[in-house]
Amino acid sequence: MEHVTFKHKRTTLERADKFISSHHFTDINLRSRLYPEKQPLVSIQHYATPDRIPYSQAISQTFKDTQVGHSFGPTWSTHWFKVELEIPKSWHGQEVHLLWNSDSEALVWIDGDAIQGLSGENERISFPLREVGDGKSSHSSNGRQIVYIEMACNGLCGCGLNGLINPPELKKCFQLKQAEVAVFDRQVYKLLLDVEILHDMAKEMTEDTERGYQALYTVNRMINECTVGDSSSYQRAQKIADEFFAQRNGDSQHTIYAMGHSHIDTAWLWPYAETIRKCARSWSCTLRLLEKYPSMTFTCSQAQQYEWVKQHYPSIYKDIQKFVKSGQFIPVGGTWVEMDGNIPSGEAFVRQFLLGQRYFQQEFGLKCKEFWLPDTFGYSAQLPQIMRSCGINRFLTQKMSWNIYNKFPHHTFWWSGIDGSRVLSHFPPGDTYHMMVKVKELLYTLKNFRDKGRSSRSVYLYGYGDGGNGPTEEMVNKLERMENVDGLPKVKMSSPDEFFSNIEQKEEKNLCTWSGELYLEMHNGTYTTHAEVKKQNRKGELLLRDVEFLATIATVLSGTSGSGYKYPSGDLDRLWKLLLLNQFHDVLPGSSIGIVYTDAHEYYRDIQKTGNQLLDKSLAAIAQKGDNSVVVNTLGWNRREVISLTKGDKSPSRKKIKTGESSQQVDHKGDDLVYCEVPSFGISEIPQVDIPAPVTVNQTESGIQLSNGLLSAVLDNNGRIISLCNTSSPQVNLINADYPGNQLLIYDDIPLYWDAWDVMDYHLETRKLVDNVTQKAVILDKGPLRVTIQVCLRISEVSHIKQEITLDAGSPYITFKTQVSWHENRKFLKVEFPTSIHSNKVSFDIQYGFIERPNHYNTSWDSARFEVCGHKWADISDYNQGLAVLNDCKYGYSAIDGILRLSLLRSPKAPDADADMGDHEFTYAVMPHQGCLQESGVIQQACNINSPLIIKSGNNLTTCSSYFTVNTTQVILDTVKLSEDSGNKMVLRLYETYGGSTTAEISTIFKNITVQRCNCLEEVIPDERFLNVTSVGDQQTQITIEFKPFELISLLITF
Ligand SMILES: [Zn+2]
Secondary structure, X not given: OOOOXXXXXXXXXXXXXXXXXXXXXXXXXXXXXXXXXXXXXXXXXXXXXXXXXXXXXHHOOOOEEOOXXXXXXXXXXXXXXXXXXXXXXXXXXXXXXEEEEOOOEEEEEEOOEEEEEEEOHHHEOXXXXXXXXXXXXXXXXXXXXXXXXXXXXXXXXXXXXXXXXXXXXXXXXXXXOEEEEEEXXXXXXXXXXXXXHHHHHHHHOOOOOOHHHHHHHXXXXXHHHOOOOOHHHHHHHHHHHXXXXXXXXXXXXXXXXEEEEOOEOOOOOOOHHHHHHHHHHHHHHHHHHHHHOOOOOEEEOOHHHHHHHHHHOHHHHHHHHHHHHOOOEEEOOOOOOOEOOOOOOHHHHHHHHHHHHHHHHHHHOOOOOOEXXXXXXXXXXXXXXXXXXXXXXXXXXXXXXXXXXXXXXXXXXXXXXXXXXXXXXXXXXXXXXXXXXXXXXXXXXXXXXXXXXXXXXXXXXXXXXXXXXXXXXXXXXXXXXXXXXXXXXXXXXXXXXXXXXXXXXXXXXXXXXXXXXEOOOOXXXXXXXXXXXXXXXXXXXXXXXXXXXXXXXXXXXXXXXXXXXXXXXXXXXXXXXXXXXXXXXXXXXXXXXXXXXXXXXXXXXXXXHHHHHHHHHHHHHHHXXXXXXXXXXXXXXXXXXXEEEOOOOOOHHHHHOOOOOOOEEEOOXXXXXXXXXXXXXXXXXXXXXXXXXXXXXXXXXXXXXXXOOOEEEEEOOOXXXXXXXXXXXXXXXXXXXXXXXXXXXXXXXXXXXXOOOOOOHHHHHHOEEXXXXXXXXXXXXXXXXXXXXEEEEEOOOOOEEEEEEEEEOOOOOEEEEEEEEEOOOOEEEEEXXXXXXXXXEEEEEEOOEEEEEEOOOOOHHHHOOOOEEOOOEEEEEOOOEEEEEEXXXXXXXXXXXXXEEEEEEOOOOOOOOOOOOEEEEEEEEEEEEEOOHHHHOXXXXXXXXXXXXXXXEOOOOOOOEEOEEEOOOOXXXXXXXXXXXXXXXXXXEEEEOOOOOEEXXXXXXXXXXXXXXXXXXOOEOOOOOOXXXXXXXXXXXXXXXXXXXXXXXXXXXXX
16 A cells, blocks of 8 residues: 655655766666666777877878777877777667767767767767768778767866866876767656756745645656656656646746857967867857757857857858858857957957957858857946947846945846947846756746846856857756746747847836946956066057058058058958957956967067068058158157157168257167157158257255156155156145155955956055165166156065156156066055045046046945056046056056055966066056146047157158147047958047047048048948038148047048
8 A cells, every 4th residue: 555655855855866866876776777778889099199180180190099998198189089889780770879988078070070079077978879871970891880089188177287277287187988889768868857857946946835845746756656677667757747847837927038158268278279179069069959959049259269160160160150040050249259348448349349240241141239248357338339339239248246245236237338328238147158957047047137027038048168068958958848837937948139129129118227337346356467468468459550540541642652552451350350369358367377378479479570560561651761760650649759769770860860959868778869749640750849848857865856847756765756746836746745656565465266367355455565675766867858767676585676767858747667577476566656636536548438436435336446447547636636647558456545556467376377477567657737637638648658659760751741630639539440341441430538528620631532420340320410521722631520428430431
């Protein structure tokens, strides 16, 4: 007689758990029957190579016998296996898998095509074999089948020491644990999934609903019914499950839009070259699933990765094209890579979209509709405007769930940028982009959703990620099973477009708005880590900008000059792609392993070398060859500056410079200093002008006085600023009298979790002065054009600083050219400028504008921003005056109580033990000013520091030529380039930089031009606002255009 028992929840749950366990009772439980019959392979042969070689090269090598149990290495090497297998006749009609576990990543090749990835982790160890004779398998003459397997000696997340995010363990070996053929019992497989879902529902559902208990009783009944090995008992158990899963949800239930996804970091704990193979392994797995499950979708970002697969794996790419067409394989993001969200320049952001969207258009005939940056460390307030100008008004990330101090209040909302541009934004409330399809995640997605009532849908990204791998068949089958089950959110296999469109149609009016940057309260050490990468990124962005300006001018002029110059579109495209690739969200932030930076710096060297060659060529086409020197100003305002002519320069123009005049000086290196003026976007011979006032220096026992008629400063003998005044207000010391400026500081920098990524709030409590001066201030140059003072300091026994402090005639700022020999362990070097200015806010340079952040820690949101990202300058001003810190390659700042600090160097040890070790050179500057930020000239001066006047040999032009001028400093002409599509069109990109409306007049010497407004994709857009083009005499054309605050405007000019 059957006895009804109480069914204790814990014992019943564990009973179900053991029934499907891979670890317990595996000789007797249901899991043990998944592969009821197995057989060894006929033979396994092997060929090892340190290189990542193509298939065709691999198969022509000599393979040698090997067997299960052998180990293969070292890390990053590749092992090719030639496997011969035979399927027994008795298995005919059954599903047969090749089981292969090499404890590493691997790729199955058949007949020269990459078919499917394998991975020892996450148990992706089975490859479904097609029936012999289906025409898609290689056979040896005896009917046996040949399969090649390319084994990579790394795991999904590289090979970090102790399996952690550490520098790689370089001598790691991977054991071939399993290699056999087996019968796969799909009936058992289905039961396993149902038991798991029911077990999880019973475990995860709260006590205030009956549903969890109904699941518990159902799963218990199923196990009672099952006789392991008896197929008819499986059918009876399946029927019990089917009845449960047929019980549906009500209409009001939240809907989860499930999309397959595989986040593949373009480089991180592995090099770029391995990512190419990761894409092949991951995407081939996914393509096999898309073939089998027509309702399944897969979202995939990063044009660069598509391009790699196109080049290296044409058969995979062909399948991708097929499934993009069917709507299952969905390109998303619209960018070249998933880049960092803070550090790239405005133009670099634009190029990410321009090259990305053009790629997707060209390859698949579509443009992405949503920006996709699920894993990036914070998002600039300028992104919404740039996105919209690139045809995108939707945004997805989940990274804000990593906030450590404050929980972000929304999952679906409008994100508004600094100009007021809004984009519809969604953060999948499951808080990750690699869901495993567990009941727990579905319930958490619903529970965690912060916009309940306003919206009743959310995105769910499933599939293994970071190192790739992607969705599994189990995940797809479980989602299908949970499509509409009472007690769980509804599940819909879907696309981003369907999700966002549904919100736009039904819910967008309900949504709240978040204005300004999406500041991530984590990973804020990444503004500083790997300083040389940041420096080369800045230099590369600016070099390509200069090249494009000069190449455009040379192209326009070639029509009349007959120089035969041709715009270097191909080279520029290649160099931009290298620069954009290195902006990937683990490369530019400095959070990759060391070998990634070997590649990154090779690309940067290429950018500098080729970029400078292109610059010389374009300049030669404009200025023509000659022995003289010309000076080039690539910025949009006239500049009067001291320039340095290298000792030994024998050009005639150099000889023309007479020494002994007030506007000349030979500096301590023997270089000639000359004060000159160059017009806006202009090229001219060295045009000397008189200095407004000489710079003077006076050293006494107590310190050094500097003055140049614009500012005066007093330095102590340690090189610190005691006093800093605008000459027009000599009574106001802008430096806090109690604390000197240019105070170098060293902090302990030991984070809680992520070494290269995080600097924690408590580091601020470990502030120590770098005050061990090994060489007190020495005056190297005494004016009248330049004063230079040198000091040397010791940071520790192993690290030292040498600084040249310079004030030039006519310059509103003092520069600190700094050399550091840096060999620290988890220390953070900063420099501090405590001001006497009272203001509640500090302004920071960002892409095409600036943002204000608090100068206090009032709320937890304010104090969480103890370390922030800014570009070329940060400024604190009151109504009458202010002080700015400028720099030529730094991105980390902190500001509190009127103190501005610039972050200089970090020294994390993981995942790159050598990060930032060695010699560094960088320049920062301090600029006191009259008036508020907008009146101060800070923005222009910061550009001057970053884009020094270019001095090159070439013949004099007949007149000083200014190719473009803008009549107001409120509008900056940032980019001048040739159009991507047409050789007789150029693109100008301008932005309003002060945060106010204005009308600007842009003058150019080019005549007979037509001007159209275009977006950042260089597509003509309607002229809804004022745009007027007039000829001024026969010399110039004037373009008049209206700007809104922080508006970014692109113009397409036909010449
Ligand atoms: Zn990532």
